[in-house]
Amino acid sequence: MKKLEKRAILCLLLAAFLVLGAAVFTVRLGMEGGNWASYYANRHVFREGRLSVGAVYDRNGILLLKNDKDGQHYNDDRELRIANLHVTGDLDSNIVTGANVAFRSRMIGYNFITGTSGTLLDRLDTETGISWVDRLGSGRKATLTVDAELNRTAYRALAGRNGLVCVYNWKNGEILCLVSSPSFDPADENAAAAAKSGSFLNKAISSCLTPGSIFKLVTMAAAVENLPDLENWTFTCSGKYEVEGEYVTCSAAHGTQNIYDALANSCNCAFASLTLELGPETMQEYADQLGLTSSYDINGIAAAKGQFLFDGAGIQRAWAGIGQYEDQLNPLSMLVYVGSIAGGGTAASPVLLKGSRTSDVELLDAGTAAQLKSMMRNNVKSNYGDSNFPGLELHAKTGTAEVGTGRSPHSWFTGFSGDYAFIVCVENGGSGIGSAAPVANAVLQELKH
DSSP states (O other), X not given: OHXXXXXXXXXXXXXXXXXXXXXXXXXXXXXXXXXHHTSTTOTXXXXXXXXXXXXXXXTTOOEEEEEETTEEEEOSOHHHHHHTHHHHOOTTOOOTTSHHHHTHHHHHTOBTTTBTOXXXXXXXXXXXXXOHHHHTTOOSXXXXXXXXXXXXXXXXXXXXXXXXXXXXXXXXXXXXXXXXXXXXXXXXXXXXXXXXXXXXXXXXXXXXXXXXXXXXHHHHHHHHHHSTTGGGOEEEEXXXXXXXXXXXXXXXXXXXXXXXXXXXXXXXXXXXXXXXXXXXXHHHHHHHHTTTTSOOEETTEEOOOOBOOOOSOHHHHHHHTTTOTTOBBOXXXXXXXXXXXXXXXXXXXXXXBTTOOOOEEEOSXXXXXXXXXXXXXXXXXXXXXXXXXXTOOOEEEEEEEOOSTTSOOEXXXXXXXXXXXXXXXXXXXXXXXXXXXXXXXXXXXXXXX
């Protein structure tokens, strides 16, 4: 009898372990099933290491990429493929921001009930016209917020030059334009091997660059909130400004200026003075507060973090407040900051998947945002010229970032028009108004129509 009791207890324990194991497996399946389904060894969704299910569409329903058992099939238009490379991805998944990598789980369409959806549901979709996959919560496609034709316009405007263009709606967070150059044709099996250096990098999201004078918008925010009587502030620029026996220089002697003039003229000497008056702690505080040293999460894609150094010698601090020295800016973070100026201090966090939920990022006091907005509008009216941007009522700031002896500076242009904030960089392009501004205008004019 005792043997029977012991055996019964042992059976009960084994049954309990079996139930417990099943429960743990079920919980892990619910939590991690998507990752398991996305593993490259899953031959149901991968062929020879390449995704074999799912499709990528732009915001207007243009098919950019379709994966099936025969391979990856891109849009028939070569220029469109090249312009949208960094949002669709390449054949071998080298571009981490491409949909085939970043949104792999979504394109596989994993669901706790149906797994990776399977051929039965695919057949039902075809026969009935009803998306059973979508009804059960999968999808097997990624519909992006970007406009493929707008990306083409941006790519054409860059005209083969290295750089980036990004436009987003600061109210709802949708990224409408996201172009990085150099690029290549992802449908060409041999193109990746022959691609130029930097072709795999989505520069707006994943890079950091010397910002030059667009960083003066950060210094100006700190000045507005920390320096008294700024409305009556004046500075006389002689073309150079001495700091401990060394000099910050300007492109010209700007003479006596008020604070609006200093920003419109992008006066290095004036901003060196403001930076030193504000001090390194305040400058670092504002670089952090305005989101420039943080990483934005774009539907699971982590943006690069900017880096700024204000605790060097006096001349180094002065140049850092002008966007030089060791300053390294992530373009997307600057885009959100500019969007917050447009939005009265608040902007939506950026997203790339259509229909995504977003959250608001509060970066500025409303009064500070209003003053910066007025200053950026003055830049265009008094310096850049409204006639160069017809019908846009643009608020903007140029930048010309020195990047080393013997190399032309990076050309920057950032700002907003209506609901759209933008940032453009033409690497080694020269002046901001000469190279980057026309690119921004071409994209914004297309967006307006």
